[in-house]
Each structure stands twice: as C-alpha cells, then as structure tokens.
Amino acid sequence: MRRIAIAERPDWRxxxxxxxxxxxxxxxxxxxxxxxYYAFTLREIEEDIEAPTEELHAMALDLVDExxxxxxxxxxxxxxxxxxxxxxxxxxxxxxxxxxxxxxxxDGSGPAKLYELNYDTPTSLFEAAFFQWQWLEDxxxxxxLPAGADQFNSIYESLVxxxxxxxxxxxxxxxxxxxxxxxxxxxxxxxxxxxALQAGIECDAMAIEDIGISADGRFTDMEDRVIGCLFKLYxxxxxxxxxxxxxxxxxxxxxxxxxxKAVLSNKGILPLxxxxxxxxxxxxxxxxxxxxxxxxGWVRKPIHSREGANIAMxxxxxxxxxxxxxxxxxxxxxxxxxxxxxxxxxxxxxxxWVVGDRACGMGIREDRxxxxxxxxxFVPHAIVEEPRSVLMA
Numbered sequence: 001m002r003r004i005a006i007a008e009r010p011d012w013r014x015x016x017x018x019x020x021x022x023x024x025x026x027x028x029x030x031x032x033x034x035x036x037y038y039a040f041t042l043r044e045i046e047e048d049i050e051a052p053t054e055e056l057h058a059m060a061l062d063l064v065d066e067x068x069x070x071x072x073x074x075x076x077x078x079x080x081x082x083x084x085x086x087x088x089x090x091x092x093x094x095x096x097x098x099x100x101x102x103x104x105x106x107d108g109s110g111p112a113k114l115y116e117l118n119y120d121t122p123t124s125l126f127e128a129a130f131f132q133w134q135w136l137e138d139x140x141x142x143x144x145l146p147a148g149a150d151q152f153n154s155i156y157e158s159l160v161x162x163x164x165x166x167x168x169x170x171x172x173x174x175x176x177x178x179x180x181x182x183x184x185x186x187x188x189x190x191x192x193x194x195x196a197l198q199a200g201i202e203c204d205a206m207a208i209e210d211i212g213i214s215a216d217g218r219f220t221d222m223e224d225r226v227i228g229c230l231f232k233l234y235x236x237x238x239x240x241x242x243x244x245x246x247x248x249x250x251x252x253x254x255x256x257x258x259x260x261k262a263v264l265s266n267k268g269i270l271p272l273x274x275x276x277x278x279x280x281x282x283x284x285x286x287x288x289x290x291x292x293x294x295x296x297g298w299v300r301k302p303i304h305s306r307e308g309a310n311i312a313m314x315x316x317x318x319x320x321x322x323x324x325x326x327x328x329x330x331x332x333x334x335x336x337x338x339x340x341x342x343x344x345x346x347x348x349x350x351x352x353w354v355v356g357d358r359a360c361g362m363g364i365r366e367d368r369x370x371x372x373x374x375x376x377x378f379v380p381h382a383i384v385e386e387p388r389s390v391l392m393a
Contacts, residue, residue: 009034037382060269068088088260097258103117298334309327311323348365365379
C-alpha cells in the first residue's frame with residue numbers, strides 16, 4: 001500500500017458535473033481529491049481486504065439470530081422495545097438487503113482491523129462505484145498509470161445484480177427517499193435509483209420529509225399512494241425516535257435496508273463480535289462501556305454516532321482527543337486503539353463495500369485528524385503490481 005502523487009485530470013470538474021457529482025466540493029472545501037492515489041497489490045486486495053470482508057460479514061450475520069431472540073441483547077443495543085418483534089420478524093422472513101460498508105484500518109503490513117460496520121445508511125457510494133472508476137479509465141488513457149492497472153471495483157455490477165434479486169420480492173410502488181436539501185444524499189439515491197432502473201425496477205424518488213401517513217397508518221407519497229417498498233437513506237434509529245416511527249411495525253411497508261439491519265448498523269455489534277470471536281486477526285478488542293474512566297489505548301464511541309462524531313480517543317501516550325457532535329446521550333462502546341495508516345500527516349480509512357453478501361469494491365477517505373470526520377477527502381485507488389527485479393545470469 002502506497003500513496004502516490006499524480007497529475008489531476010484538467011477536466012475532472014466538468015466530468016463531475018456531467019455525471020451529477022455535485023458534492024465534489026462541500027461548503028467550499030474539496031471532498032474529492034485526485035492529486036494522489038493509493039496503490040495496492042492484487043495480493044493485498046484479495047487476501048487482506050476482500051477475503052476478510054466476506055468472512056466478517058458472515059460472522060456478523062451469524063449473530064443476528066441470537067440478538068433478535070434476546071431481550072438483553074436488544075436492550076444492550078438500545079433498540080426500543082416496541083420495535084423488537086418487527087425487527088425479529090423481518091429477520092425470520094429474511095427480508096432482502098442491499099449493501100453495507102465496513103471501515104478498516106490497514107497499512108499493508110498486517111491484518112486489516114475493523115473499526116465499524118456501516119450497514120444501514122452507508123454513503124461515499126457514488127464516488128467509490130462510479131467516479132473513481134472513471135478516474136482510473138481516464139488516467140490509463142492518458143498513460144499516467146502503469147499499463148494494466150486495475151481497481152477493486154465491481155460495485156455497480158453488484159448493485160444491479162442485487163436489485164434484480166430484490167425485484168422479485170418487493171412491493172410496488174418502489175421509492176427512494178433522502179433528506180431533500182442534502183446534495184450528497186440526493187446524489188447517492190439518484191445513483192442507486194439508476195442501478196435499480198438498470199435492473200428493471202420501475203421506481204421514483206422523493207424527499208423523505210414529504211412522506212405522509214394515511215388514516216390507517218400506511219406510508220404515502222405526494223400523490224397519497226401507499227408506498228410498497230421504500231429505500232430510505234435515513235437512519236432507522238432516528239425514525240424510531242420520531243413521531244411517525246410508531247407506525248412502522250404495522251404499516252406493511254417494506255424497507256431497504258430491512259429492519260434487521262438495525263442490529264448490525266449499531267456499534268454494539270463490535271463487542272458482540274469480539275465476545276464470540278475473541279482474538280480474531282481482523283477484530284479489535286471491544287466491550288460495552290460502563291461509563292468509567294477510559295484507560296490509555298482505548299476509544300469510546302456512541303453506539304449510534306456517525307461521521308466520527310462524539311468520539312473520545314485516549315492515545316497510548318496519554319493524549320486525549322475528542323470530537324463534538326449530536327450524540328451526547330445514550331450508551332457507548334469502547335474499542336482498543338489502533339492507528340490508521342498515515343502518509344505525510346494524512347490518515348487513511350479504507351471502506352470495503354459489501355453488496356448482497358459479496359465484497360465488491362472499496363473507497364478511501366483521508367483526514368488530517370486521527371478521527372475520520374465529515375471533512376475527510378475521498379482519494380481514488382488502483383491495483384498496481386510492483387515491478388519485479390530481474391536477476392541477470
């Protein structure tokens with residue numbers, strides 16, 4: 001794994017505009033950064049990223065039965081009791097799921113270490129699936145990458161295939177929804193909707209704020225049609241806290257992601273994974289936090305925090321780093337500190353994508369901070385085999 005400087009495409013902003021990548025710059029600060037790329041060998045991708053991702057995914061799914069069947073576990077994950085049966089039923093019925101992203105610390109010199117599972121509303125999808133692939137093709141055409149360079153990226157094909165499977169099990173109408181004024185979220189659902197259309201699913205999109213409730217507790221669109229299936233880029237735990245959430249269990253609304261994903265998108269899954277697979281090379285020691293003083297070499301995370309918010313990081317040298325955010329209340333977990341790969345003060349977090357049940361690509365975000373926050377940059381990657389030395393007789 002190396003970080004390599006490379007000339008930017010002179011027309012990349014035009015290319016972004018053409019493809020609908022309107023959030024390449026956020027609040028005046030760059031989000032997409034192609035002044036460098038991360039180079040990996042094929043062995044690193046296949047053995048250190050792809051294989052562990054699929055193994056950890058299977059391990060996580062294996063825990064769902066135990067969790068949804070245990071009141072203690074559901075309480076540990078701070079899932080409100082009125083939703084327990086609904087979540088358990090969605091798992092028993094194996095309601096279809098689409099995707100997720102695992103975040104890893106990895107520097108090429110040892111096993112990738114799982115930081116967390118983003119299994120309900122993962123973002124950075126369009127840039128990982130489409131725009132970095134376009135970057136690869138353009139840079140190969142310009143001979144700025146070594147001939148034969150590739151990318152760990154079959155995300156688009158996997159999404160279309162997964163939507164094809166989902167199509168056989170979904171009610172209609174099928175709608176995609178996200179916060180109306182979020183350029184990034186709207187861009188993400190636009191891309192996912194295009195994938196669904198490619199799979200033959202008739203579907204539309206709307207702002208999640210415009211969803212209504214009928215007199216009999218069904219979710220409706222702007223034309224007062226009862227929604228059959230809803231892809232919602234909106235946290236399920238937030239829906240639980242809001243007034244319309246109480247209608248979910250009896251609404252007959254099919255959700256993508258399904259309700260059972262609530263137990264995997266929760267950071268409480270990390271201590272449960274560690275309890276069952278203690279010592280696994282891709283896991284970090286983790287436990288539910290008791291609220292006491294955090295020792296050196298540990299990180300405290302709220303179980304529902306996102307974008308690096310409300311993290312307390314106690315470094316081995318005694319330094320304390322904290323981040324602000326809206327997740328001040330509620331339970332936390334603590335996880336052993338393990339640093340991100342660092343290149344000239346840039347800390348790289350590797351996001352490995354799972355679509356259906358298959359690892360199919362990755363994206364890298366880097367931050368000047370040890371905690372990857374919403375100000376991080378997305379940097380593309382390539383598979384580039386290192387030249388082999390030739391022994392002369």
